[in-house]
Amino acid sequence: MTGHTAGDPLECYSIPLVLEKEPEVDGMGNPVSGPDGKQKYKCGFRIGGGIDQDNTKSPQGYPDKGVYVTYIHEGGPAERCGLQIHDKILQVNGHDFTVVTHRKAVEYIQRKPTLNMLVYRKGVPAIAKSEPQPQFQSYSQDNYAMQYQPNARLS
């Protein structure tokens, strides 16, 4: 999947991960709150990319305008859940990350304390082209019932 054009249909195998955020604490171990008074959480990774960014300028040389993991903090929640550097995030809590601005990606990630993610990692085999299957999508189309299965159809 080198260079997927944002907005095109995409079908690939993906890795499902569940990341439980960690409450942020200051030096003394007291929980830190944000300006709205709510507890702040740390995910323990950095993301780069988005459809409003120019991926040719990325130091890592990412091939497309998807959202990529650019750094994993050691011992953090991201490392613990199995996220790896240079993973391409396909979906977070049901939101499609293949066509999303950077800001929106940050927002979706910051919303909930638990992230159900689907990521693509280099080395994962491509789906073998087979007969088109009848499309019985889940009844409520906004809601990806297929989240926890490795075969994600995203378009």
Added chain:
Amino acid sequence: MSTYQMNQSDGGPRSMSGGGQNYMDLSNMPLENKQEQTMMWQQNQYMGDSGIHPGATTQAPSISSKGGHHDDIEEPQSNMETSHMQMFDWPDQQYPQQGYTQEQIDDVNQQLNQTRSQRVRAAMFPETLDEGVPIPSTQVHPDQPTAVQRLAEPSQMLKHAVVNLINYQDDADLATRAIPELTKLLNDEDQVVVGQAAMMVHQLSKKEASRHAIMNSPQMVAALVKAMNNTSDLETTRCAAGTLHNLSHHRQGLLVIFKSGGIPALVKLLSSPVESVLFYAITTLHNLLLHQEGSKMAVRLAGGLQKMVALLQRNNVKFLAITTDCLQILAYGNQESKLIVLASGGPGELVRIMRSYTYEKLLWTTSRVLKVLSVCSSNKPAVVEAGGMQALAMHLGHQSQRLVQNCLWTIRNLSDAATKCDNMEGILQMLVQLLSSNDLNVVTCAAGILSNLTCNNQRNKVIVCQVNGIEALVRTILQAGDREDITEPAVCALRHLTSRHPEAEMAQSAVRLHYGLPVLVKLLHPPSRWPLIKAVVGLIRNLALCPANHAPLREHGALPRIVHLLIRAHQDTQRRASISSNGQGSGYVDGVRMEEIVEGTVGALHILAREAHNRAVIRGLNGIPLFVQLLYSPVENIQRVAAGVLCELAADKEGAELIEQEGATAPLTELLHSRNEGVATYAAAVLFRMSEDKPQDYKKRLSVELTGSLFRDNQNMPWSDVQPPGFEDVGHMMPPADDSYRDQMYQPPLHDSQGSMHSNDMNRGYEHQIPIDSMQGLDIGSQGGSQYGGMENLPDLGPNAQSGDLNFENLESSLPQQSGNNQGMPWFDTDL
């Protein structure tokens, strides 16, 4: 008319299909000709006297003398007996009970008989009547309808029910038997079979009852979708698509299509080369998008947006209208969709449509898509570059109000990105004309657009002045009263038009000549809110650049009001500073910071103070202590304007004395060291003027001080030889050039009090601000004769320097490069 007679011999249970020859046995009727059947059934009517008489309760036919059986059910068609009309008691009637011979009664009966069936038919089957045949009415009393009349409505309802039953009788059979069969056939391996089945289903879907049967079978619809997806036969596709199209006119149909995965299949059909398939697909998708929840997301996910944008190249106007409407539904409020449309080349196609077609509905739907795109900061430049402004402006004179309004909104949204455009003459002229429209929305938009387009754009400013824009704007303000939606952008436009372009002077005078000054001063008072006040103050400042305006402005009471506003704003900032922890009082009221008001009002007073009378008034209002206080402000701009107004005031002896008495020397001396050249220069100038009467050695010390501080970067250069940095042509007679009070920087695209950029569909308020460039023009000269001693080491600020304009005019703005284009954006990552 044929007569109908009940079984009179057969006393058995009444059945509709028994006995009577005249009664049609409908169960054998062929499938077609339902209408005929109904007709025939209608014709098999009752005749004769039902024994129903007005005014009396309907009696069972037992009244009749005939022996035939009767029913308790009061169905009109069963009460048919012929009978002679008897002479009954008609308690409510007023007919004389006597005096009718039997013969006469028989005659009347006869007449009634003949017309009765007509009347009954008229009541039950009005659609079968011959036109124009009068039927004598038997109504004897206007308040008392005849029995036929009273039964008319229930009979009609019954008739409809029976007709429906007749129709559905067959279709219900169909549903139970045929649909499962057809479903199986659609799932067949053999493509020919599938094709045939699809054709049949398509035919069935055209009739209402069978259509409902199809809709209620999810398996059938799923089979259709599958067939549509997998087939390579065009006919099959066409029939399946046609069926779905027919289903899509019903809510239930939409739901079942949606649930059976119809949307991805339909989106796939958008690539079909067959026109009818394409039309079916787009219309069905349109219906889904309009009425079926969840469709939008599904279409987006199936890649519908890209395909629809590609379809914009077709040339059937109705098709285009539907497609653009779909795009509008999909893109509205969804940023990602808008970006996809951009990436697929949407803006160019849409602009081309606006330019090329005249079908009103298409223009309207396209303008709505452009409107939705125009609030997206990435799409905006693309639309402008594709010639969107001109294309939309083409239709501003159209008779369709909704089209004009949408074009105006879109142009307004785009206008802050369009300031570098050429050939705007037509648009600007049209907009000036639209200011006289009766429709307030149109006027509001036109004012807003003019305000944006004239911001920092010399050419546009000149054009607007040349097409009598000033007059139109002043008139608009006069007519708008206290409608700030209109007055604010109009005032901002005038503010732009009265500075920094070749016709500015003419504009400044024109405002006065068109009676603009009184209303503008009035707008400084309540109920005007801060954004408007700020705009008016800025405009007055510009107007004061024209000497002829000084007296009128004073006479209309501008000065006291401005000073009052200044005091209020200043007190507010003081209060906030004392409350807030870091000593900085910076708060927004109505989206305007009070520092901005302070700066604006003092700036206006600065220019107004060029005139001697005005200076006297300002002194009288106790302005000087306030200005001196403002010298201590942490904001450089405020320091500068305060020093500037003091500089003007110091031109008079009384002024200079007052200033010194207020202890201005100390802060001014401080300000000499300011890194802001304007501040330092004005401070120097004030000190000079104040030092007029001082002893010589004082002047010398001052001179040294000034020289040292003004030249701290350039210590080796003697003052007199070289033009001091930042000073241009001082010492010449400068024509009273336009003071380069830079047009307020505007924040695209949101409505911001600074630049009044208006944009649909976006929030108000904007986080950061581009600071007004500190290199503002300095106008040190003043009129009305001021005498200074010439200090030889200094730039000539003496009487020869009339309105020496230290002009920082040509500094390019330092707007951050906001290219909405993705390619311009840097790449960065965010820690989470």
